[in-house]
Amino acid sequence: MLELSGYYMDYKNQLVLTGEINDVGAYNRTNVAKSYREGIEAQFGIKILKWLTWNVNATLSKNKIKNFNEYIDNYDSTAQRLNTYKETDIAFSPNMIAGSTITIEPVKNLKFSFISKYVGKQYLDNTSNDDRKLDAYFVNDL
16 A cells, blocks of 8 residues: 655644743744645555554655744843744754554464654754754654
8 A cells, every 4th residue: 555645735824833931831822924834745554464564654844934033032122133034944843754663463463563753853943943953853662
């Protein structure tokens, strides 16, 4: 089995996370005038043997805000500094996610799965600043 799909979502006033945390620990959100998400998704599964299956999935995407304004408070002068980004990554939106599951069923109703997951780097705010990112990671579970 092989499935492929593509998508493009063009947003007006999308509500996105800012990376800021409010006084009760929740993430702040703001509306951005123009943003988009586009990508491809793939899924593949095969029964290699009667007792062995392998399923794989992956998503490659671009998740961007057009013309994002970042305001930084200066507490000494009470003024704000404005940084404008022409096209920047949406916070908490990795460009690549992939997974794999290998399942063994040695006897009926007993299954063991080896699950792998990769998540690409993602930013904590909407500035695409490498100082404010979560590194890509890869995990395995049994």
